[in-house]
Amino acid sequence: MSDLKSTLTEQMKDAMRAKDKVRLGTIRMIQAEIQRVEVDERVELNDERILAVMDKMQKQRKDSITQYLAAERPELAEKEQQELEVIKTFLPQPLSDTEIAQIIDDAIAASGASSMQDMGKVMALVKPQVQGRADMGSISGLVKQKL
Template sequence: MSDLKATITEQMKDAMRAKDKARLGTIRLILAELKRIEVDERIELDDARVLTVLDKMVKQRRDSITQYEAAERPELAEKEQQELEVIKTFLPQPLSDAEITQIIDDAIAESGASSMQDMGKVMAIVKPQVQGRADMGKISGLVKQKL
């Protein structure tokens, strides 16, 4: 079992002991998604893949919050926001703007990218370094600016 998955499981037990229903529900959602992927693909997830799943769940929550706020459903947006905060606790420390810029600059130099056609090469280098630590949409926009 990956270290991150073990941590999530331990947090579930802590939430049960504390009778924190909201946190427990979100952690169970995370573990259910991880288990679904393991069963579907017949693999054991490593930390990198768990981070990818958590990143996807964060993105889904942000999209839902935007849609609920547009539909004037603040109670549903609040529930999604609470889930988002719980999921974020399992992600590594977010990168600062300076760190993100440095990673992108290094990737451009390493790949020898000179135009938008080289964006895939740059993103392939950048993505593993920032996975779970920065919004990939923001990263993509910054790479486009630099190229």
């Protein structure tokens, strides 16, 4: 079992003991999503893939919050916000702007990229380093600026 999976299991037990319904429900939702991916793909996920799953869940929560606030449903947005906070506790610390810029510069140098046609090569090098620690949409924009 991966380290992240065992951490999730321990945190779930702690949430049960503390009777923290929001945290418990969110952790169970994360575990269900991980299990769904494992069953669909017939593989056991490693920590990197689990982070990718949780990153996707984080994006979904952010989108939901935006939509609920636009629809004037603050109670639903609050629930999504609480889930988002729990998910963030399992993701690595976000990267600073200078760290992101350095990773992008290193990837451009390593791939020898010189034009927009080389963006795929750069993104292939950048993505594993920033997964779960930065928004890939903003990373893509920064790479476009630099190329």
